[in-house]
Amino acid sequence: MNKTNEKTKKVSKEKIETVKKLVELIKTSNTLIIASIKNLPSRQFQQIRKKLKEKAQMKVVKKNIMLKAIESSGKTGIEKLKDYVCEDSTILFSKEDAFEVAGILAENKNAIKAKPEQIAIDDIVVEEGPTELTPGPAITELGSLGLKISVEEGKIAIKEKKIIVKKGDKISEAAASVMGKLEILPFKIGLEPIAIYDLNANKIYTDVKIDPEKTAEELKTSAAKALGFAQKIMYISKDTIGFLIAKASAEERTLEKLFKEPVQENKPQEVK
Numbered sequence: 001m002n003k004t005n006e007k008t009k010k011v012s013k014e015k016i017e018t019v020k021k022l023v024e025l026i027k028t029s030n031t032l033i034i035a036s037i038k039n040l041p042s043r044q045f046q047q048i049r050k051k052l053k054e055k056a057q058m059k060v061v062k063k064n065i066m067l068k069a070i071e072s073s074g075k076t077g078i079e080k081l082k083d084y085v086c087e088d089s090t091i092l093f094s095k096e097d098a099f100e101v102a103g104i105l106a107e108n109k110n111a112i113k114a115k116p117e118q119i120a121i122d123d124i125v126v127e128e129g130p131t132e133l134t135p136g137p138a139i140t141e142l143g144s145l146g147l148k149i150s151v152e153e154g155k156i157a158i159k160e161k162k163i164i165v166k167k168g169d170k171i172s173e174a175a176a177s178v179m180g181k182l183e184i185l186p187f188k189i190g191l192e193p194i195a196i197y198d199l200n201a202n203k204i205y206t207d208v209k210i211d212p213e214k215t216a217e218e219l220k221t222s223a224a225k226a227l228g229f230a231q232k233i234m235y236i237s238k239d240t241i242g243f244l245i246a247k248a249s250a251e252e253r254t255l256e257k258l259f260k261e262p263v264q265e266n267k268p269q270e271v272k
Contacts (some may be wrong), residue, residue: 081204117170
């Protein structure tokens with residue numbers, strides 16, 4: 001047997017073993033996540049893997065091997081996941097809830113600088129306040145973006161909050177340069193979920209964006225609106241009872257005051 005055939009046989013055996021291990025992971029998991037590792041530094045990848053150690057196993061394998069594992073798993077519904085398997089990706093296998101794992105990925109992202117030609121995912125704002133920039137060429141750069149500035153104690157200060165790049169717009173070289181000088185980091189890098197497969201529900205979720213800070217703010221706003229509505233319709237709960245008692249007490253005092261005051265009768269005037 002020549003060396004080429006021996007090498008082919010060896011590689012095939014290794015692939016078969018890898019596929020078997022992946023199939024076993026699929027069968028014993030509740031959640032599969034395909035996540036992009038494109039442009040992700042190796043150091044950060046290892047940090048995320050370490051943090052997820054108790055929650056998920058991360059595997060980086062060739063596309064054709066993962067496709068074969070999906071085909072060999074025998075799971076109904078998982079076939080559609082093949083459309084999302086790509087190069088520069090990792091597969092996460094977990095017994096945990098799909099969105100719990102995705103939430104951990106969202107929390108483990110690092111802020112990075114903007115580059116020219118990137119698309120802004122949100123409005124990019126320069127806030128009012130002092131900076132560490134000294135007067136000089138920076139004044140011209142800031143002014144070119146329409147920023148109102150002044151010099152205070154030898155440093156440049158931003159006099160008025162301003163959006164310098166709107167959501168969906170390309171970032172110009174001037175805007176990228178100013179953001180770099182002001183240490184504005186509008187992007188985050190980490191493991192980006194491409195597709196999430198919930199084996200229990202037999203569903204595939206795509207375009208999953210989890211923002212813990214934004215979600216917390218939305219929940220606070222919703223809770224405040226719900227509390228106001230509950231108070232308005234006099235709904236009794238542990239959150240509204242204090243307000244309702246205080247309201248009833250105030251109304252009682254108003255009624256007492258009203259009935260204690262003498263009622264003045266309007267006597268009809270005689271017509272002469």
